[in-house]
Amino acid sequence: MAIQSKAAIAKGDGSFVIDTVTVAAPRADEILIKVKAAGLCHTDHDSLNWGKPIVMGHEGAGIIEKLGSEVANFQVGDQVILNWATPCMRCFQCEEGNQHICENNSPVTAGGNGYTPGHAHLDGTKWNDKAIERSFNIGTLSEYTLVKASACVKLSSDMPMPSASIISCGVMTGYGSVVNSAKLSAGSSAVVLGTGGVGLNVIQGARISGAAMIIAIDINPERLEMAKAFGATHTILADKEDKGLMKAAEQVKAMTKGRGADYAFECTAIPALGAAPLAMIRNAGTAVQVSGIEEEITIDMRLFEWDKIYINPLYGKCRPQIDFPKLVSLYDKGDLMLDQMITCTYPLDDLQQAFDDMLGGRNAKGVIVFD
Numbered sequence: 001m002a003i004q005s006k007a008a009i010a011k012g013d014g015s016f017v018i019d020t021v022t023v024a025a026p027r028a029d030e031i032l033i034k035v036k037a038a039g040l041c042h043t044d045h046d047s048l049n050w051g052k053p054i055v056m057g058h059e060g061a062g063i064i065e066k067l068g069s070e071v072a073n074f075q076v077g078d079q080v081i082l083n084w085a086t087p088c089m090r091c092f093q094c095e096e097g098n099q100h101i102c103e104n105n106s107p108v109t110a111g112g113n114g115y116t117p118g119h120a121h122l123d124g125t126k127w128n129d130k131a132i133e134r135s136f137n138i139g140t141l142s143e144y145t146l147v148k149a150s151a152c153v154k155l156s157s158d159m160p161m162p163s164a165s166i167i168s169c170g171v172m173t174g175y176g177s178v179v180n181s182a183k184l185s186a187g188s189s190a191v192v193l194g195t196g197g198v199g200l201n202v203i204q205g206a207r208i209s210g211a212a213m214i215i216a217i218d219i220n221p222e223r224l225e226m227a228k229a230f231g232a233t234h235t236i237l238a239d240k241e242d243k244g245l246m247k248a249a250e251q252v253k254a255m256t257k258g259r260g261a262d263y264a265f266e267c268t269a270i271p272a273l274g275a276a277p278l279a280m281i282r283n284a285g286t287a288v289q290v291s292g293i294e295e296e297i298t299i300d301m302r303l304f305e306w307d308k309i310y311i312n313p314l315y316g317k318c319r320p321q322i323d324f325p326k327l328v329s330l331y332d333k334g335d336l337m338l339d340q341m342i343t344c345t346y347p348l349d350d351l352q353q354a355f356d357d358m359l360g361g362r363n364a365k366g367v368i369v370f371d
Contacts, residue, residue: 002022002025003032004020004021005020005145006018006021006143007056008141008348008351010135011048012048012052012054015048018349018351021125021127021142022126022127026071026120027068027121028069028070028071029148030068030121030148031071031146031149031152032067032144033062033080033082033152034063034370035060035140036062036161036370037060037061037160037164038367038368038370039059039165039169039170039365040059040358040365040366040367041059041198042358042359044056044135044141047135052133054134055127055133055139057139057140057368058135058169059082059140059169059170060140060165061155061164062079063077063078063079065144071149079155079164080152080153080154080155081152081153081155081164082138082140082145082151082153083138083152083168084137084138084151084168085099085101085102085105085106085318086105086106086147087099087118088104088105091103093109098317099319100315100318104117105117105150107136116137118151119134119148120134120146120147125145125146134146134147140165143348143370153325157328157332159328159332162345163331163338163339163341165367167327170197170198171327171338172316172324173198173201173290173315173316173318174198174199175201175202175205176313176316177205177265177288177290177313178209178288179208179209180313180323181313182263184205184206184262186209186210186211186212187212188263189214189256190206190265191217191252191280192215192217192227192264193264193265193268194217195217195218196223196267197341199218199268202265202267204231206231207231214233215255216232217252218238219237219240220361223361223364229337229340236252245273245276249280252280259282259283260283261280261281261285262282262286263285263287264276264278264285264286266288268291269291270293272297275300275303277289278304278308281308283305283307284307284308285309286311287310287311289311289312290313342365342366342367343362343363344357344362344366345366345367345368345369346368347370354368
């Protein structure tokens, strides 16, 4: 039996509407989720311009409402964190352990943010009597959503749902870029460019990994104060006129015995800063493009001198059934700060205000909550 659900619909022309969608019962390998909380990030705002209607949202947590006939290891009433990188576990990349870049199901590497087999059946959600896609396979800005079972990770914790919801992307991307991708070594130095939601989780990943020095760089002094609370040992207030952050890079070198840091993580998604982490690291250091800059930029190849490594990981190399429980465990032990990261919660009807606060840099993380 279909359910009527309030949802945020990106219209594809830069605007969105809060409207009713019809959500069908799950097919054999699918699960119907009653969404309790959905984190917001800049990708959600980007989805307004994807050129097609789409149920918005790609971070979330909720409760299982109904199970498909072939779904095992879950029960109705289970609390789950939703994962947008739904692995098939059969393709080359999944067998290599790279579930986050599944060749069949990933909405990024297989579908270009479109429909893939990792998406629950397309006409399972309808808007104005027409089938509509769910953002990044899951469409969490909706009271109910239909997902593949592979999108669900059981939550065995009493953590609040808003905190659980942000694990879905921002926390996993930041923490995983440090731990899974860069494999930061204890006692090392790290620079974090940009201290928004992802940057703060890079800082947390570096702190939990035992970094001796964590240098946060931002143009917003309030964000730098927040960075200290999450583990930054040093801060640099950047100048908007500092092209490529070259002056900030000199400050980093002065703080690291003239060499540069062992690791630098770019978390701003500003194309002009794509090469900046290379200027921050020592010879044979590692620069990490966390935020994902998807356009052509020019790089002075001398910034690679000498033996520097530049990597561009997706989703912190997430293996959902392994990594999400680790993050929950770190939260339960008090090592991973999630409650403190949520600046504000909003009802779905206040989505525009949530976007305004995010784009204005007022939130570390905003979360939409449902009754």
